Amino acid sequence: MTTETVGQALVTRLKSRGVDCVFGIPGVHTVELYRGLADSGIRHVTPRHEQGAGFMADGYARACGRPGVAFVITGPGLTNTLTAMAQARADSVPMLVVSGVNASATLGLQHGHLHELPDQHALARTVALTSQHVARPAELDDALTAAFAPFAIGRPGPTHVQIPLDVAGAAADAGATTAESCTPPPPDPELIARAASQLAQADRVVILAGGGAKNASAELRALAEHLDAPVVQTVNARGLMHGHALSVPASPSLKAVRALIEDADCVLALGTELGPTDYDMYATGQKAAMRNLIRIDICPHQLARHPAALTIPGQAQAAAAALRSALPAQPRETGGATRAETTRAAAFEEIGPAYRRQVEVLNAMRDAVPDALMVGDSTQPIYAGNLYYDHDRPGGWFNAATGYGALGYGIPAAIGAAIAAPDSPVICITGDGGAQFSLPEVMAAVDENLPVTFVIWNNRGYGEIASAMEEVEVPVVGCDPTPPDFAATARSFGIAHVRVPQEPEAIATALTRARALNAPSFLEIDIPATAPGQE
Structure with missing residues (x-):
């Protein structure tokens, strides 16, 4: 034996x-x-x-x-x-x-x-x-x-x-081969009752949803509709309220969104750490003031890091469902949809024409390939989408342009996503600079025959960093690494390649065709060096 x-x-x-x-x-x-x-x-x-x-x-x-x-x-x-x-x-x-x-x-x-x-x-x-x-x-x-x-x-x-x-290499001890099942405890009913009372007395509730709520889409919608509360979604929460009248799929760092939050007489933060890469990405040193803040988070340590009127340790899905049940039976009517609509319009205007064009590209990609996983690197259309973009799938929009901000994330992360969700379309969005951090990983997609479409936003350099240097009058140095010939690279990988201009209709058509290949491919979006917003 x-x-x-x-x-x-x-x-x-x-x-x-x-x-x-x-x-x-x-x-x-x-x-x-x-x-x-x-x-x-x-x-x-x-x-x-x-x-x-x-x-x-x-x-x-x-x-x-x-x-x-x-x-x-x-x-x-x-x-x-x-x-x-x-x-x-x-x-x-x-x-x-x-x-x-x-x-x-x-x-x-x-x-x-x-x-x-x-x-x-x-x-x-x-x-x-x-x-x-x-x-x-x-x-x-x-x-x-x-x-x-x-x-x-x-x-x-x-x-x-x-x-x-x-x-x-040593002989193993006999041990258990099955794991003990663990489930998080339900939220404290007394704390839920206190939160429900506070929410019921408020006239202008705003909900902040973070990545910790991405499995609570149905419960969040039911709670928001009952409270008539706009729902601001951080980057990792996009898709939770797609197309909903109460949805605000925009960064809480934007002035328009901050105004919405500061106008609220009660703020419910659900599964969000309130971190600066979501709430103060412009590094102003300030976040929106949040009156009567109720925080719900799975991590007690996280709850202790920001002052709040009430904190509730617990899983977002269970807590949202418990709150909805604890509220009075009659739904509220507080003009929530109007507040959300006004904020959406102001936020979209605020991001500026260059980013609006990029969001239009993202919208075209989403509509061309519904229910896709869009996995991003730190590149301009991702920055634009993180500021304002409404994805059509909870958990389907994620990238490394927030939090730790590691460049080179997009290509390998998209490969991992394609393996985890083989029945879902996967679109990787990366810049020519970020792609060069992890370009060889595409061969893993070839080895595994994964139909990932790698969308390369080619502005021939680190465009976002160059713009940041120019804004503070620092000479632009080191932002123009020469990109490879992506068409030749694709041939060496044995995959298809197509190059299109930054036009939503052309990109959507190319993306649809790439998806039909059922194989890994490159879709290169060619950005002229002198294009508006790309200098």
């Missing part, structure tokens, strides 16, 4: 917890983790860089809600993944990174072993919600339990488990 190793037991335990895909690049320090992978039924996807593995795990998790998992080697494998882990931490994305580490007897000695770090465990703890070191085979199950716990009952984010080389 063959004895199961710790590496094989790890794979078994991951599968029992619902893991069906692992992103990773095998190396001599993770060989033992791969021993049981081939026969496990878990899909393995090979990125071209460990940062790509992390971003793929992030996109996977955002698309399906389950944690994305990455296997990386000791030392450079982990350090390459830290950027992706930090992005996941900023956006509360569930991700598990499993890494090797040098043999137990060598740790901390700094003798110069291959891939050695002074203290890899300590380094991981600076970014991960929890980092577990498996010192003995018997510790594997406890380490996995600790790593998966934040995904079920708290604010999610990246977690880390490291297994020394000698432990990974």
Whole structure:
């Protein structure tokens, strides 16, 4: 009878917890983790860089809600993944990174072993919600339990488990192969009653919905309609109220949206950290004043970071449903739809003509390919959409242009999303500069035959940064890296390529044709260097 190793037991335990895909690049320090992978039924996807593995795990998790998992080697494998882990931490994305580490007897000695770090465990703890070191085979199950716990009952984010080389190949202890089920506790009924009373007495309620509410679309709509309250959606909440009269799919950093919030006599913040990349992206040092603020968040620590009239720890979906039930039976009529309509019009005008043109492109893309996952990098149409854009699918608009703001996110994250949601169209929107951070990852889409359309906004440089430098009269330096010939690059990848101007109708037509290919492809949007708003 063959004895199961710790590496094989790890794979078994991951599968029992619902893991069906692992992103990773095998190396001599993770060989033992791969021993049981081939026969496990878990899909393995090979990125071209460990940062790509992390971003793929992030996109996977955002698309399906389950944690994305990455296997990386000791030392450079982990350090390459830290950027992706930090992005996941900023956006509360569930991700598990499993890494090797040098043999137990060598740790901390700094003798110069291959891939050695002074203290890899300590380094991981600076970014991960929890980092577990498996010192003995018997510790594997406890380490996995600790790593998966934040995904079920708290604010999610990246977690880390490291297994020394000698432990990974050692005989595993017999342990539980199924995970204990964990569910978050329901919100406190007394706090819900107090919040309902406060909301019922208000005349101009405004709801702020964040990424923590993206699974509460139906409950949020019912609550908003009952209160007749406009709903302002942060970047990660777009799609929750698509096309609704009470929807304000615009950044709370805009003056028009701030005015709406400050006019409210009660503000309900649901699943939003009130962070500056959403609420003060222009770095003014101020956010909209929020009278009688009620905050609901899954994380008690998050609730303690901003003063509020009332805080309620709890899951957004359950809390919104409980609030609706606790309110008086008669719906309110407070002119909410008019307030929302006025704010939408003012916000769209406020973003300026260049960004309005880009939002029109986004609208055309959305209408050409309904119910798509639009995954973005830090590029001008994404900045425009983050300021104002109404997506048609909850959780279907996400990017790295807020929070941690890692460039190079879009391509690998879109690949992860396509694997998690194979029946959904996936559109990646990246600039020519950001694409060059992770362009080789497109070959992973080719390997996996993923029909992702990679939309490349080619303004031949870092256009947004150049504009920012010009605004403060700093000489523009370093913002014009020469892009590759994307048509030739596409040929080398063996995928289709089409180039179109920045015209909504042409882009929509090209996108529809690209989708019909059912294969990865490039759609390059050619932006002349002297185009208005692009100087």
